[in-house]
Amino acid sequence: MKAFGDFLHHRQDAVRRVQWVMVAVYFSLLLGPVLAPASALGLVAEAVFWGVWWPLVILSMMVFGQFWCGVLCPDGTVSECASRHGKGAKPTETLRWGWWPLVLFDLVTLFSDASDAHHSSWGTLAAVGGMSVLALATGLWFGRGRRVWCRYLCPAGSVFSLLARCSILHFKVDRAVWDAAPRPAPKPVDCPLLLDVRRLTSNEKCNMCGRCSGHRGAVELSWRKPGSEIEGLKADEVRPWDAVGICFVLIGLSFGGLHWTGDFVAILAVALGLGSAVTMLLVLAAGKGWARLAYGLIPLAGFGLFLGAAEHSLALLDLTILLPWLRGGFVALGLAWSARLGWVLAEGWRGRIVYGAILVVLAFAYLFV
Amino acid sequence: MALLITNQCINCDVCEQECPNEAITQGEEVFVVDPDRCTECVGHYDQPQCVASCPVICIIVNPDRVEGSDELQAKYRKLMGR
Numbered sequence: 045m046k047a048f049g050d051f052l053h054h055r056q057d058a059v060r061r062v063q064w065v066m067v068a069v070y071f072s073l074l075l076g077p078v079l080a081p082a083s084a085l086g087l088v089a090e091a092v093f094w095g096v097w098w099p100l101v102i103l104s105m106m107v108f109g110q111f112w113c114g115v116l117c118p119d120g121t122v123s124e125c126a127s128r129h130g131k132g133a134k135p136t137e138t139l140r141w142g143w144w145p146l147v148l149f150d151l152v153t154l155f156s157d158a159s160d161a162h163h164s165s166w167g168t169l170a171a172v173g174g175m176s177v178l179a180l181a182t183g184l185w186f187g188r189g190r191r192v193w194c195r196y197l198c199p200a201g202s203v204f205s206l207l208a209r210c211s212i213l214h215f216k217v218d219r220a221v222w223d224a225a226p227r228p229a230p231k232p233v234d235c236p237l238l239l240d241v242r243r244l245t246s247n248e249k250c251n252m253c254g255r256c257s258g259h260r261g262a263v264e265l266s267w268r269k270p271g272s273e274i275e276g277l278k279a280d281e282v283r284p285w286d287a288v289g290i291c292f293v294l295i296g297l298s299f300g301g302l303h304w305t306g307d308f309v310a311i312l313a314v315a316l317g318l319g320s321a322v323t324m325l326l327v328l329a330a331g332k333g334w335a336r337l338a339y340g341l342i343p344l345a346g347f348g349l350f351l352g353a354a355e356h357s358l359a360l361l362d363l364t365i366l367l368p369w370l371r372g373g374f375v376a377l378g379l380a381w382s383a384r385l386g387w388v389l390a391e392g393w394r395g396r397i398v399y400g401a402i403l404v405v406l407a408f409a410y411l412f413v
Numbered sequence: 414m415a416l417l418i419t420n421q422c423i424n425c426d427v428c429e430q431e432c433p434n435e436a437i438t439q440g441e442e443v444f445v446v447d448p449d450r451c452t453e454c455v456g457h458y459d460q461p462q463c464v465a466s467c468p469v470i471c472i473i474v475n476p477d478r479v480e481g482s483d484e485l486q487a488k489y490r491k492l493m494g495r
Contacts, residue, residue, distance in 0.1 A: 134470050190468060227439065232426040238468055242424035243442070 049215065049265030052115070052254025059253075063121040070118040074173050077165030086165045093172065094162045095360040099353035105207035106346050109214060113194060113204065114236075114253030119179040123193040124236055126183030133186050135196060135238070143285045145202035148175075150293060152199050157301035158308035162356065175199060191236040195249060202289055207346045208247040209273045209339065210381075215256060216266040217244050225260035233259045246273060246281070271381060274339045275388045287335035291326070292319030294345040295406065302352035303413060322402060329390060329398035337399060340385035344378035344403060348410045351375070375410050379403055415448035415478040416461060421471035428463035428472070434492055437463060443471075448478040455482060456489030 052059060073093065077086035101112050113120055152171055161167025179193040186192035194201060222242055233241050234255040241256045241263060256263045269275075292315055300314030322341070326334035351371055358364050386399040415436075418428070422443035429437045429444060434457075436450035446463075454461045464472045480488070 134468065136470070188468065223439065228429050229426045232430070233424075235423075235425070238423055238425075240423040 045266055046264040049254050049257035053257040059115060066116050067118040067121050074169055078169050089165065089168065090162065091360050093168060095357040099350055099357050102207065102350045102353055105204050106210045107212060109208045109211040109247050109252045110204050110250060111252045114251030119176050120191050120194050122176065123179040123183035124189060124191050126180050127187040127192065128189040130184035132188045135186055135192050139196050142283060144197050145199055146285050146289045146293060148197065149199035149202045150297065153297055153301055154311065157305050157311055160306045190238055194251060195237040203294060205248045206286060206289060206294060206342055210271055210343055210346065211247055212267055212270050213265060214247050214268055215250060215263055217241060218262045222260045222262035225262065229260060271385050274342065274385050277336055277339055279336060282336045284335060287338040290338045290341055290345060291322045294349060295319060295322055298349045298352055299409065325398055325402050329395040337389050340382055340389045343381035344406055347374040347378035351410060371411055375407050379407050415451035415475045416446050416453060416463065416472050417475035418444050418446055419471045419473060421469055423469055425468060427466045431462040431466045433457040448475055450492060452485045452489040455485040
């Protein structure tokens with residue numbers, strides 16, 4: 045794995061070429077169906093955006109981390125490029141407010157699900173293209189060749205940062221080696237997300253771009269045990285927006301948006317109802333530690349989100365016959381993974397039993413609703 | 414006034430290389446400024462180079478080391494052996 049991380053570091057020229065190809069493909073699929081509505085581009089775009097990209101990117105986050113963001117994402121590429129030529133302002137405290145990605149994700153998801161934007165080229169342009177415009181504007185205003193958008197604002201990042209905590213790959217930093225390296229460093233560490241790489245212990249915001257790989261001989265792409273980051277989560281590392289995001293968005297809003305598409309009130313009611321129920325049960329299971337316990341639900345909820353996205357893919361491919369098998373496999377995997385995490389995170393039998401009940405209810409919902 | 418690096422520092426190494434007084438070193442958690450060596454770049458530049466180069470907002474005036482421009486100039490001369 046180290047070699048792949050070092051490849052990303054050394055061959056940024058090749059990565060950049062791939063990124064700009066992605067930008068070209070992305071804007072063709074975004075604008076093509078609007079400019080040429082009579083063509084088949086609309087169907088192709090729908091299949092690529094919602095049938096292929098969305099489910100695969102969810103799965104890739106959970107398994108490999110946020111490589112999509114750091115290596116392929118067109119919005120990140122455009123924002124970073126704009127930031128090289130823009131005003132170069134430093135990220136302010138208001139911009140660094142931790143709830144922004146979740147708030148933006150809610151707004152975009154509510155808009156796209158309530159208006160059924162997936163099935164309309166104009167809807168997709170508004171939902172997806174609107175984010176691209178914001179990414180460009182952020183780059184023009186903030187950072188100096190950095191990805192301020194990806195770090196502090198990207199709506200998808202609110203979900204990706206949760207899912208990536210499960211992944212089996214991460215950039216591991218050996219702090220002792222870092223500190224023992226000759227000073228001053230020949231060049232500053234290159235992190236487009238402005239992360240503190242020296243103290244990096246989480247996949248939360250790491251875009252896995254690989255540019256820090258090998259820095260001071262202390263950073264390398266490594267395997268890790270699935271879910272180990274969540275198992276080792278300390279109380280002061282728990283983010284309130286993560287816990288709310290897991291209960292009300294990853295579980296509630298995703299479920300509501302999938303099954304009640306086109307009905308704004310129903311989506312909102314399901315999101316709030318399901319999210320509140322899960323939150324209350326977590327409080328019953330862990331008291332003040334409910335937010336930390338919520339992280340244990342990420343694998344099952346993540347696979348639930350994947351299944352929702354995959355349902356659309358299978359419908360596009362006319363393969364819905366496979367859906368029960370897909371649901372069975374991924375729900376079983378998510379159930380086992382989340383149960384394992386809950387066993388570590390929950391304390392006492394009452395906590396584990398209540399947590400187990402949440403998992404069973406969610407599994408039934410993902411399997412049969 | 415000497416400068417102070419807060420815990421918002423991202424340990425990016427940029428400021429250490431920019432400091433003309435070699436006043437910035439790696440601390441336990443983040444970079445630290447030696448107030449006896451920091452002249453806020455008086456004598457070298459028009460503005461503190463660490464603040465200008467820092468990609469985030471984490472370098473502030475050290476409230477415990479209030480110094481006027483004359484004192485900073487004197488500190489600069491002493492550091493340069495003039």
